[in-house]
Amino acid sequence: MRVVIVGAGNAGCAHAAELSFRGHQVVLLKTSKSMHDANFERVLERQGIDVIDNPRHGERRFQPFHLATRDLDAAFSTRPDLVFVATQSTQHEVIAKLVGPRLSAGQLVVVSPGYMGSCYFRKYSASPDVIVAEGESLPFDARIVEPGVVNVLWENTRNALAFLPRSRSDEGLKIAQALLPRYVAARSNVVESAMHNPNLILHTVGTLLSASRIEYSQGEFWMYREAFTPSTIRLMERLDEEKKAIISRTKGEPSAYLEAFKFRNEQDLDMPALDVLRKYASEGGPKGPTDMTTRYVTEDVPMGLGLMASLGLRLGVPTPVCNSLVVLAGALLGTEFESKARTLDQLGFAGMSADEFVAVING
Template identity: 45%
Template sequence: MIHGIRIILKITIIGSGNAGLSHAAMIAKQGHLVTIVKTTRLMYEDSFDVLSQTKQIEYEKDSDKGVVSIEKATRDIPDAVSQADVILILTQSIAHENLSELISPHLRSGQILLVSPGYAGSFYFSTKCKGKGVVFAEGESLPFDSRITAPGKVSICFENIRNPIGVFPSEKTEETLKRLQEIIPRFTARQNVLESAFHNPNLIVHTVGAIMSVARIEHSKGEFWMYRESFTPTIMKLVGDLDSEKKAILEYFELPTQSFAESFQFRTYDDLSADPMEALRHYAQYGSPKGPVDAQTRYITEDVPMGLCFLSSIGRKANIPTPVCDALIAIASSMHQKDYYAEGRTLGQLGIDHYSVGELKNILKKGFPPNA
């Protein structure tokens, strides 16, 4: 909103699952022009068909129920991306590399592309858009916890109190945050996309919880609640050590060293003076989902290669040991009989491993140098 005048933005959402529909509904409700793009035929085809035909989303959020209209639901990536003011990438992080190939050619100057959750996935896009004048942002978690309950219908179970994002280049943070707050007012700023990547809670909680509970997951055959059962005093020592490795890297890059519990509290609780662990215990008891149901859970197949491997890669570049992180990667690789580090998100895979640490710090602030 500028001088009391609400700006109507063209928003393109990549992803038509739970996150895509909840974001589309809440953004369209504010009067913005929303286009939803489906890039695969793996899931939610019936819901996408309804969206294509009706151009409407039925939503439920606490006592608020209603129907909102969208501009269209389409598979036409070039048209949907090129006409947007803001593009939201709301898919699993394992899709970022492929999506960057499909989307980057159609990005143009003045656009903002937000990847959420990010895990540094914005670098797949930014390395392909050097000199284009596109600004990138990353969320560390989704603003809405939601589920598609019927084709074209979404239920929003929870909304974060604060939604931190990092911006690339970070010198564009103030203006980018103002624009993104036009669509999701609860956005707040981290210092850069690296800080945002490491405050994704799944990096710590999903990986330790699922890997260290795999026998219980398989034995229970679906009757398992990770957040309630897994984090015993002994396992919390492991969580603490992994979190310390993350914080050591954040400190090296001169970034705030919040613990995973503190960053969780910042997103989800009004009272920041309370014990952060109490916020987690409350979520585990009253808000956490059931599962995982098997050893192939995305808590491992996504958060190990996309999260832990990136943490390990940064540690290697900065000469900071990450023994717990590396051990978890090795255990997950053995369990699933694959080399997660070779397949995972590393500085090399992102195309930025040839830069020194000093150069990376400068790039995070100012973007890629000319002819980089």
């Protein structure tokens, strides 16, 4: 397939490398100079990247790309079958405005993880015949370790997507599976997919309750190994109950965050879900965060918990734990995350009643 990957951070570089390795024609597009710029300059120079591939026993290789560029017109002149958006969710609307006018009928746009950012790409698309997929987690977990080198830490076993319009879910899933066979299921709607993003619960609770440990450790902190003690897990379960109530209200299919985590990460679905999290922590979970300005807070609180609070308010579903975590995060960082939150009004659902909103997202 011809693929344009938008975003050249940890996720963009890893997915460009892995998809190129699998035989796809990959263009890696960077649209800003805000982060990872030294790395991308090295990628531009070599038109590829060195990969440390832990899923393949630490194999190291140079992976060339069809094209690495900052030029939007050059990237889309390749007439991509699929556009994979791998930027932080805070940038979704900006990217949708840049990419939307260049989209054409028959293309699939994958926004992952989405936090309902897929709605921006429907809003700004030049063609009504574009299919947009909302992902809840990336197929590969990775970190850039030095300019021109990406370390692929983990490869998911399965991934689910939701589609806009919902009526084209079967068609969209078929295209996604041609890219990566690990896309195995279509969620009921984009709210279900957004709320099943594991970062909504794992990143936010794990980081906020570890604030003193993160700051004291001076970089020697492993959230997935250290944070999830019994009391922390009890809080996560309370937040998860609020999430499941929102999914149920939108006619989706709720499941526990640990069960969704197991679905993505473990071949053996009979394995206890908490054991799967422990396995991920020991085998592939990344080190960090190193400080409280991590995207685990600055992205997942306003884009994830903020969205969840907006959904709860619109749908009449109480979200006291979610709301408290937003306030706590703001107090810890000295900012007002409520004013930065992603809301349904921003996504194009202003003025809709709860029932109208549920009807629209279900097609």
